[in-house]
Amino acid sequence: MVAVLQRKAQLEDRLAALEEKLRGIDAELDSHQSRDWEELATERETDEVLESEGRAGKAEMAAIRAALKRIEAGTYGECVQCGDDIAEARLDVLPFTPLCAACATKLQR
Numbered sequence: 001m002v003a004v005l006q007r008k009a010q011l012e013d014r015l016a017a018l019e020e021k022l023r024g025i026d027a028e029l030d031s032h033q034s035r036d037w038e039e040l041a042t043e044r045e046t047d048e049v050l051e052s053e054g055r056a057g058k059a060e061m062a063a064i065r066a067a068l069k070r071i072e073a074g075t076y077g078e079c080v081q082c083g084d085d086i087a088e089a090r091l092d093v094l095p096f097t098p099l100c101a102a103c104a105t106k107l108q109r
Contacts, residue, residue, distance in 0.1 A: 007095055008071050014095075015064045018057045025054045060096070067096040079103050 029050055070076040077086050081103035090101055099107070 004071055004076055007076065007091065008068065010095055011064050011067055011071075015061060015068075018061050018064075022054055022057050022061075025050045025057075063096040063098075066098060070098070081107075 029047055067076060070078075070080075077091065078084070079086055079100035080098040082100065084100050084102075086097060086100045090097060097104070
């Protein structure tokens with residue numbers, strides 16, 4: 001099993017990367033002020049993509065912060081729904097997941 005401190009470092013690194021990415025998205029969105037209609041239309045399309053990426057990044061950041069709180073509380077790796085252990089392989093793929101595979105599947109139905 002990967003040590004909790006390693007998971008914590010992994011989550012903190014990802015959080016820092018996402019924060020940097022969001023700063024870049026914000027800067028890019030603020031820079032779009034073209035007067036040309038064609039360029040403005042292209043910028044608006046790009047803005048929609050950037051805004052979508054920003055929303056996804058913010059959601060992931062919230063999940064990471066929640067996982068870091070679970071680490072501090074000593075409950076990281078336990079499903080918040082049923083209390084069972086979350087499989088190590090699942091945490092390898094989604095280190096911030098609060099749910100075991102069974103509970104995640106139930107919620108998707």
